[in-house]
Amino acid sequence: MAKIELSFYPGCSSQKGATSSNYLVSAQTMCEELDIQLNEIPDWNCCGASIGYGGGGELPRLTLSARNIALSEEHNKGQEIVATCAACWLSTREAKERLHEDEQMFKDANAALSEAGLKYEGEANVRHMVEVLVEDIGFDGIKEKVKKPLEGLKIAGYVGCQTNRPFGIAGESFENPMYLDNIVDAVGAESIPTYEKKVQCCGGALAFSEPEKSQEMIKGILEAAYDNGADMIVTPCPLCQANTEIYQDQINEKYGTKFKMPIVYYSTLMSVAFGRSAKDAALDGHVIPAKQLEEIANK
């Protein structure tokens, strides 16, 4: 397969010492194995995520993403933009669509960008990494690269919200997307296509501001995974990952549950299945260790 080159928007949480730094490590490992070259957008900024709107309003928020797209168009010309973070992808793609539909907004964003000598054209395609996997590599393409099938593991595919709505992955339904289950199957594990909480909201940014309301939802997501006999949960979203993993202690304390469910990324699964080390799969970056994956990686 020919090498795929993409203009990469890693996002704040992927940086060293940040909440999803382990996502970045495993995504890079996965891309090495799939012959995908990630060219980081130089000097990218935060997209505002799904909560910045309250401080930033409309145009300032859209302009943040316009700057990233402008930088990509200047430095990674002709390449599609790809994000691994759901909110990064959503914000960037939303900004592109809004500036495309609204001529005045397009002019206004450019007026703002010109303060620093930047120009936004909005030509670049904005994609999520799972789109690249599903559409460019394909489930068979993933399967071909598997050296250590994740046999005997039952994994609940938790797609969450923003990788799924409002844009979603072409050909998938908003209510019952199957691609994550197909990835689980492709790496040799057992998927749970009827995992009923696969698109349930975890609270997103409100896990900070409304912890009790959010943790009630997270509890349901974890409970359903246990009820379905899952060994672990896999997700494509950094905030879903963090929210469902790091509050398990607090949920246990509040509800008397005994949750200890590992939450990994699709890139974690693929890194291990492609035969890479536990370190390359960033298994050391989990608060709740995915011991079964560690065992396979160390074999």
Added chain:
Amino acid sequence: MSDLNTSMIEKYRSSFLKEVEANVEEGEWVKMCMQCGVCSGSCPLGKHWDHPPQEIFMMIRANKREEVLGSDSMWMCTSCYNCIARCPRGLPITHIMHGLAVYSKRLGLTPKKQPTAEFSQIFWDNLMKKGRVNELKLGLSMNFKDGFGEGVKNAMANQKLGQNMMKAKRMNPMEAFGGHGVKSPGDLQKIIKKAQEIEESKIQAAK
């Protein structure tokens, strides 16, 4: 009451709907709501809204200005986009709720100490400092937003979580002394300041 709020009341006295259409992000969609209630039933935090989206839309059309803009309902939105995905008429409900929340904040009508409103501003201020989010400072600002005493209590409650994250190298205490950022935060701030000025001038023009 803010001056802006007073002048908006005077200008749109006869129609809150027109005020929303002119000043709220995606507000021109409000009249398209057919009151089916799918959005309200689809909202993951629906039970916590004083007025779920369907009601908000009807209240806007019924001139319930104070009740809508003074409500903390819109701040319950988690940005899950369920309502957008399911709305039979394709209303961009998530964005309208965000827009109403921002508009109410701009007019000084958001309930005091609304936690998501506070967090949203803290998040924005945090990212604007260096162009990228400093997660450590974000966590600290959130813990200490209600003063030192509450802050210590929150920090104690989240102590184990913090330790776990540091052990996994997903939280870095050194972020307190700098952290990640764009090369020239000043340039980014100039861009965003300009964008804010443009947005501000539109609202002023609508007065």
